[in-house]
Amino acid sequence: MDYKIGLLGRILLLAVSLFLLSYFILNGAGVFAISLFIILVLAQIIFLLGYAESSFKKVRQFLNNIKQDNYANVYPVKFDGTDTDDLHIEFNAILAKLKEDQAEKEANYQYFRSVFQHLSIGLITFDEEGKVQIVNTAAKRMLSIQQLGNISEVEKINKELHIAIHTLRTGGSELIKIAHPDGIMQLSVYVIELVLRDVKFKLVSLQNIQSELEEKEMEAWQNLVRVLTHEIMNSIAPISSLASTVKGDIESKIDAHAPIDASDLEDYLMAISTIEKRSEGMINFVSDFRSLAHIPTPKFQAIRLKQLFDQLEVLLQNQFDAHQIQFKKSIEPQDLILFGDQTLIEQVLINLIQNAIQAVEDSVTRVVRLEAFIDESGKIIIEISDSGKGIEEEALGKIFIPFFTTKKKGSGIGLSLSKQIMRRHKGNIQVKSKLGEGSTFKLIFNA
Numbered sequence: 001m002d003y004k005i006g007l008l009g010r011i012l013l014l015a016v017s018l019f020l021l022s023y024f025i026l027n028g029a030g031v032f033a034i035s036l037f038i039i040l041v042l043a044q045i046i047f048l049l050g051y052a053e054s055s056f057k058k059v060r061q062f063l064n065n066i067k068q069d070n071y072a073n074v075y076p077v078k079f080d081g082t083d084t085d086d087l088h089i090e091f092n093a094i095l096a097k098l099k100e101d102q103a104e105k106e107a108n109y110q111y112f113r114s115v116f117q118h119l120s121i122g123l124i125t126f127d128e129e130g131k132v133q134i135v136n137t138a139a140k141r142m143l144s145i146q147q148l149g150n151i152s153e154v155e156k157i158n159k160e161l162h163i164a165i166h167t168l169r170t171g172g173s174e175l176i177k178i179a180h181p182d183g184i185m186q187l188s189v190y191v192i193e194l195v196l197r198d199v200k201f202k203l204v205s206l207q208n209i210q211s212e213l214e215e216k217e218m219e220a221w222q223n224l225v226r227v228l229t230h231e232i233m234n235s236i237a238p239i240s241s242l243a244s245t246v247k248g249d250i251e252s253k254i255d256a257h258a259p260i261d262a263s264d265l266e267d268y269l270m271a272i273s274t275i276e277k278r279s280e281g282m283i284n285f286v287s288d289f290r291s292l293a294h295i296p297t298p299k300f301q302a303i304r305l306k307q308l309f310d311q312l313e314v315l316l317q318n319q320f321d322a323h324q325i326q327f328k329k330s331i332e333p334q335d336l337i338l339f340g341d342q343t344l345i346e347q348v349l350i351n352l353i354q355n356a357i358q359a360v361e362d363s364v365t366r367v368v369r370l371e372a373f374i375d376e377s378g379k380i381i382i383e384i385s386d387s388g389k390g391i392e393e394e395a396l397g398k399i400f401i402p403f404f405t406t407k408k409k410g411s412g413i414g415l416s417l418s419k420q421i422m423r424r425h426k427g428n429i430q431v432k433s434k435l436g437e438g439s440t441f442k443l444i445f446n447a
Contacts, residue, residue, distance in 0.1 A: 359388030
């Protein structure tokens with residue numbers, strides 16, 4: 001209110017001065033009087049503008065304080081009920097609120113930075129130019145560094161890691177071996193691409209999974225030893241028993257100087273023949289094991305899936321006809337091309353289709369499907385489905401273990417071999433099955 005009264009008073013005073021100036025000019029007053037009033041009018045105009053500007057200056061100063069994050073200024077308050085006093089109260093309230101928000105924002109930043117630094121997973125963020133914003137303690141420990149200014153410095157530490165960080169896109173991951181003073185580490189590298197305030201940057205996570213891999217490796221070895229021991233003992237026990245029986249019988253004949261008649265010879269021949277067959281079984285078993293351990297390195301080439309599917313249909317048509325199986329194949333798009341080793345991929349598909357044929361032998365509806373398509377993430381998928389009875393839940397977790405089989409006849413290495421081949425192609429194999437509803441094996445090839 002005081003501002004309005006002051007402004008109105010100055011306007012009225014200026015109006016009176018202008019009126020008197022006009023009066024003196026019209027009535028021919030002296031030059032001195034007229035000049036005096038002109039100076040007076042000009043002075044009043046200047047004071048009026050200065051008075052009007054005074055509040056705007058305070059507003060500009062207030063806005064500049066906000067722009068510069070300067071919330072320490074306090075505007076004087078006299079609590080006299082004037083407009084200026086009210087304006088100062090509002091300014092101080094706004095600055096106090098902004099200061100509180102800034103303090104809370106800083107506290108949150110420090111909290112998340114502290115969490116970021118103390119995570120056991122290594123984290124690095126860098127922009128498009130490679131400038132590193134944050135590198136936490138775990139990442140420094142894994143890379144054996146004190147500081148990281150630019151992501152290009154990683155190349156000096158490990159070239160594979162540097163390539164992975166730059167080539168991986170959101171959701172991509174890779175396993176990298178890296179030398180460390182404490183020993184070799186297996187790092188799982190995961191990348192996320194983010195945009196913050198129109199600035200692109202990458203968040204890279206590094207997780208040392210060496211201990212987990214060693215644990216899984218030990219578990220795999222234990223399972224393998226268990227299976228090998230079981231299979232070898234099953235074969236050796238009857239061979240040893242039979243050989244011991246024959247040896248004892250022959251020794252007793254020799255000690256008694258008793259003749260060996262034709263029936264005894266037939267028994268011995270039968271025993272030797274049985275030992276021979278079980279020995280051949282052992283040799284085949286070891287041969288299967290050797291093939292599982294020596295998968296050739298894939299020779300990558302462009303594979304036209306339509307042509308491959310047609311070849312498989314021709315190859316297996318006699319079996320489909322013999323078992324009255326309806327074979328359905330589909331490819332979307334028709335010209336879909338996969339990069340891989342055609343011989344190895346064909347071996348995997350033949351193995352899975354053969355399994356599907358055996359799965360539907362006792363079914364009323366006998367259908368085997370072979371499909372290929374590109375999923376929403378751009379990966380090439382090949383699915384082999386059957387209308388069989390399905391796989392029991394207990395067996396689902398074991399079907400990829402070497403030598404495990406649910407069939408009466410079978411070595412139990414087919415699926416293990418298929419999984420190994422898919423790993424060599426940097427892909428994966430998954431199975432989905434439900435009793436009474438058939439099974440679906442999915443081959444996943446990363447684009």
